[in-house]
Each structure stands twice: as structure tokens, then as C-alpha cells.
Amino acid sequence: MAVTDEAIEKIKGMIVSGALRPGDRLPRESELAAELGLSRNSLREAVRALSLIRILDVRQGDGTYVTSLDPQLLLEALSFVVDFHRDDTVLEFLAVRRILEPAATAMAASRISEQQLSALSNQLDKLGDAPSVEELVACDLEFHRGIVQSSGNSVLCSLLDGLSGPTTRARIWRGLTQEDAVSRTLHEHRAILAALRDRDAEAARSWATVHIASVEQWLRSTL
Structure with missing residues (x-):
């Protein structure tokens, strides 16, 4: 083991x-x-x-000092790494x-609050029925981030936040080239929101799967 690696391990x-705890000097x-x-x-190294x-x-x-060791903070390194992805790995990120x-x-x-549901609904209402592709993708990112935050799992939230970046360009590309991409995305967002309002976990899971798989299927057909 290299000397620096040994120091890191120690x-x-x-x-x-527990000899050093979050916030300790x-x-x-x-x-x-x-x-x-x-x-x-x-x-020092x-x-x-x-x-x-x-x-x-x-x-x-x-x-x-030892940082807070908060998952969101520690997983920032993941976001940095995935920024260097190659275009041919986008399908893997989508998977x-x-x-x-x-x-x-x-x-x-089962965990989302009425206030969080209203915020998601307001996002979709504000977007309207004929948004630009850029507006749609920006809303898509915020919509899904809001849902994942509502899951109450900070690790899952940080992981998905880090993974969303590499797929952004693919979503914009799809919106520009696939004829019904905008209307389909709006429909799927509404369906996911309806399932969340009904507290129907399996319907929410199914619509989220359909939503992501449709982007994955389109991208696979274009490569």
C-alpha cells in the first residue's frame, strides 16, 4: 500500500x-x-x-475539520465524475x-405532503401546454428532483441528482427531434402527479418507469 493510501486509511x-466526529478539528x-x-x-497528501x-x-x-459527512456533500464527487461521461454511456446512466x-x-x-403536491402541480401549470424544449427540460429536472426529495431518502436524492446531468442533453435532443416528445412528457408528468395524489405507490412507480424508459427507448433507436 502506498504511503499516502495508508495515511488516508488511518x-x-x-x-x-468515532475518534473523530463530524465537525471535529x-x-x-x-x-x-x-x-x-x-x-x-x-x-499532508x-x-x-x-x-x-x-x-x-x-x-x-x-x-x-471533519465535514458534516452529509450524503449530499459526499456525493458531490459523483457529480464531478459523471460530468466526464462519454456520449455512448448516456444509455447506462438512463438505465x-x-x-x-x-x-x-x-x-x-406515501410520504409526500399536500404542500409538496401543490408545488409540483404549480410547476406543471406554470409550464403550460406548449412550452419550449428548454423550458420543458428545466421543468422536468425540477419536477423529478421535487419528487425524489419527497421520498425522504437523502442518499437516493443525492445519487439521482448526480445522475441527472448526463441525461439532460439527451432529453433536449429528443424534444427537438421527436414529434410528440413534448406532449408525451407533459402527459406522463400529469400521470405521475395523479398517482402521487392518489397515494398509489405502484401506479407512481409504473408511470415513472414508463417516463424514463421512453427516453431510453428513443435514444437507443437513434444510436
Whole structure:
């Protein structure tokens, strides 16, 4: 194991064991290096690596702290990585969405509040019956984000938020080239919302699956 990797594992061990908790300040560099049996250089590299993935927060002139370790914060690294996807992997991102998002939508059916339902309905009403493709895709992102947030699972929400970016261009492309894409998307959104209002988890799951699969099917036919 490389020296820096060993240093990362030792700091990780302190966090996992509870020796360092969210918000805690790490001991001074010289003290921590001695405690862990590491050189100061390898410790410094480990801290730099862990700060990049939002586990540690280096505050200039104040010290280094363990972050909140909130899932949304930690999964920001996923969003960064998927931004480098190749066009030929978009189908794979859509396939993952098709697995996760219907499950989140079904969870939301029993947990979504009346206020959240009204917010989703207002989004669709504001969009109207003949939006531009750009307006439709922007609404699509917010609509699904609102539903997933209503599921009450912050990890699932962060994962899907990170996965939505690579499919945005495909959704715009579909809206511009497929004749009935806009009307079909509006219909599917309304059907998902109706299922959520009825607290029908299986109907919500089914319509979410149809909605994502239709984009996936169209994209597969064009490649």
C-alpha cells in the first residue's frame, strides 16, 4: 500500500471508529503525524485527498475539520465524475435512473405532503401546454428532483441528482427531434402527479418507469 493510501486509511479509521466526529478539528499536523506513525508529507497528501472528496475541510489559518459527512456533500464527487461521461454511456446512466427513480417515486407516494403536491402541480401549470424544449427540460429536472426529495431518502436524492446531468442533453435532443416528445412528457408528468395524489405507490412507480424508459427507448433507436 502506498504511503499516502495508508495515511488516508488511518484517518478514515479514526472517523469510522468515532475518534473523530463530524465537525471535529483534527489535531495539529505534527501531533497527528506522530500519533499515526506517518511522515508529515504523507499526512499532508492524505488531508488534501480527503478534502477533495469533502470528508475534510481545510480552513486556512484555522485548521482542518471533519465535514458534516452529509450524503449530499459526499456525493458531490459523483457529480464531478459523471460530468466526464462519454456520449455512448448516456444509455447506462438512463438505465440506472430507470432502476432508482421509480423506487424513489413509489416511496414518495406515501410520504409526500399536500404542500409538496401543490408545488409540483404549480410547476406543471406554470409550464403550460406548449412550452419550449428548454423550458420543458428545466421543468422536468425540477419536477423529478421535487419528487425524489419527497421520498425522504437523502442518499437516493443525492445519487439521482448526480445522475441527472448526463441525461439532460439527451432529453433536449429528443424534444427537438421527436414529434410528440413534448406532449408525451407533459402527459406522463400529469400521470405521475395523479398517482402521487392518489397515494398509489405502484401506479407512481409504473408511470415513472414508463417516463424514463421512453427516453431510453428513443435514444437507443437513434444510436
